[in-house]
Amino acid sequence: MADTKTYKIAVIPGDGVGQEVVPEARRVLSRAAERHGFQLQFDEFDWGADYFFRHGTMMPPGALDLLTPADAILLGAVGHPDIPDHVTLNGLLLPIRRAFDQYANIRPACLYPGVACPLVGRKGGDIDLVVVRENTEGEYAQVGGFLYHHTPEEVAIQTSVFTRRGCERVIRAAFELAVRRNRKNKVTSITKSNAQGYSMVLWDRVFQSVAAQFPGIRTESLLVDAAAMNFIRRPESFDVVVASNLFGDILSDISAILVGSMGMAASANLDPTRRYPSMFEPVHGSAPDIAGKGIVNPIATILSAAMMLEFLGEEPAAREIEKAVAATLAETSVRTADLGGAHSTREMTDAILARVGAA
Numbered sequence: 001m002a003d004t005k006t007y008k009i010a011v012i013p014g015d016g017v018g019q020e021v022v023p024e025a026r027r028v029l030s031r032a033a034e035r036h037g038f039q040l041q042f043d044e045f046d047w048g049a050d051y052f053f054r055h056g057t058m059m060p061p062g063a064l065d066l067l068t069p070a071d072a073i074l075l076g077a078v079g080h081p082d083i084p085d086h087v088t089l090n091g092l093l094l095p096i097r098r099a100f101d102q103y104a105n106i107r108p109a110c111l112y113p114g115v116a117c118p119l120v121g122r123k124g125g126d127i128d129l130v131v132v133r134e135n136t137e138g139e140y141a142q143v144g145g146f147l148y149h150h151t152p153e154e155v156a157i158q159t160s161v162f163t164r165r166g167c168e169r170v171i172r173a174a175f176e177l178a179v180r181r182n183r184k185n186k187v188t189s190i191t192k193s194n195a196q197g198y199s200m201v202l203w204d205r206v207f208q209s210v211a212a213q214f215p216g217i218r219t220e221s222l223l224v225d226a227a228a229m230n231f232i233r234r235p236e237s238f239d240v241v242v243a244s245n246l247f248g249d250i251l252s253d254i255s256a257i258l259v260g261s262m263g264m265a266a267s268a269n270l271d272p273t274r275r276y277p278s279m280f281e282p283v284h285g286s287a288p289d290i291a292g293k294g295i296v297n298p299i300a301t302i303l304s305a306a307m308m309l310e311f312l313g314e315e316p317a318a319r320e321i322e323k324a325v326a327a328t329l330a331e332t333s334v335r336t337a338d339l340g341g342a343h344s345t346r347e348m349t350d351a352i353l354a355r356v357g358a359a
Contacts, residue, residue: 006039007312010070010277014048014092016286018076020294021301024349025074028324029305031356032317043070047092049080049286058091064099067277072308075281076301081288090142098136100276102269103166104173105133105248106307107283109255109265114330115339117258119232124330127259128183129238132174133248135269137166138199140245162199162244167206173272174242175214183239187211188220190227190243190251203244227251231258256283261338263297266304268311280308290337294344297336299325302352324355 009029013022026042033040045066047059058078067073073096078088096102109131111117113124141161148154171189178187189207193200204221211219222230224247230237231254243251256265265283282300290296303325310318328334334351335341343351 004037004039006041007071008041008043008069009308010067010073011042011044012047012073012092013044013076014078014286015050015080015088016077016288016291017284017296018048018078018286020291020296020345021282021298022074022076024298024345025301025305027349028302028321028353028356029309031353032309032314032321035320035357036314036317038314038317048078049083049088052080052083052087052091058088059095064095067096067100070277071312073277073279074305074308075279077282077284077286079286079288094140094142096279097269100279101136101271101273102276102278103134103136104170104268104270104272105135106177106268106270107131107133107248107252107255107265108303108307109252109259111259112264112326112329114332115260115264117260119235119258122236122258127235127255129235129255130177130181130240131248131252131255132170132177132240132242133252134166134170134243134245136245137161137163138245160196160199162202164202164206167203168210169272171207171210171242173270174240175210175217178217178240179214181239184218184237185216186218186220186239187214188222188227188238188241190224190241190247191221192224192247194223199244207242224251228254231255252283261297263300263336263338264303265300266307268304268307270311278308278311280304280311294346295337296345297338298345298349299329299352302349320356321352324352324358327355327358328352 013019052058078092109129111127139160143159144157174187191200191204193204235258256262262284267283269279271278306318306321328351334343336348
């Protein structure tokens with residue numbers, strides 16, 4: 001009899017609602033593991049804002065070494081009103097993404113039956129797209145500095161970093177995803193080369209070069225402002241969208257709202273080469289305005305957990321979780337506040353758990 005497969009999952013609940021949604025995702029993961037004959041070993045780390053208040057850093061100096069043995073990382077949310085966002089971003093998220101070369105940030109957006117879309121006339125199934133966001137360089141490279149700091153003559157210089165290697169590998173990941181999805185067989189590139197005459201011109205050239213290697217995939221190139229407009233005007237026309245770090249971040253927030261709520265937006269920070277652990281997290285932040293009230297929607301984290309299982313090779317378990325979420329939303333009797341209801345975080349998870357294995 002073969003040994004039961006065990007996956008080591010590093011868990012960072014983080015801040016605010018992250019402390020509430022991660023335990024719910026773990027409940028669903030544990031149920032799926034039990035049903036599909038594998039085990040999950042959770043190792044939890046208390047890094048984030050509270051750790052910062054105690055120690056002056058978001059995570060300890062040896063944090064990355066502690067994460068390295070993991071098969072995957074499950075993150076809740078990071079951020080606190082009393083800590084500047086650039087401190088939390090550069091103190092925890094970006095170091096993990098860069099150290100583990102998680103260059104492909106995958107952000108799906110699917111309008112499920114039973115969920116209201118803010119756009120008139122769109123119904124469940126009409127919107128099904130994925131934003132592939134470059135995740136390790138671009139506008140988030142943190143190259144630059146201040147001159148005459150805190151004086152009336154202060155100067156801030158922020159430099160974006162676009163490398164041919166960085167552009168090519170994330171664009172290739174987008175084309176490969178379009179092939180696997182086999183839906184519209186289309187990749188849309190997001191650019192701004194009319195204004196950014198170096199970084200985005202390089203992006204455009206690399207996109208054309210990679211596209212030539214995928215003759216079965218249709219392509220489209222849109223300026224980011226036109227893309228934002230068309231996400232609203234014709235969201236059903238998109239399949240896989242590939243964008244730089246900043247543009248992908250902005251557009252994926254738009255797509256999340258189009259499918260009902262930021263509470264529906266899952267994501268994966270992938271090292272497609274699998275040299276290092278990949279990290280899975282909901283797109284939403286720590287939401288301090290609702291933290292501690294037990295009303296946050298856990299679906300984004302649960303779907304992120306399903307993406308984690310798929311990446312680990314446990315596709316039947318991942319599909320079962322996704323079907324349970326879809327069935328719960330289609331039935332419409334359980335809704336958290338962001339979806340127009342009054343049910344608690346735990347009640348939503350209970351409804352999903354009731355359908356794991358029955359969906």
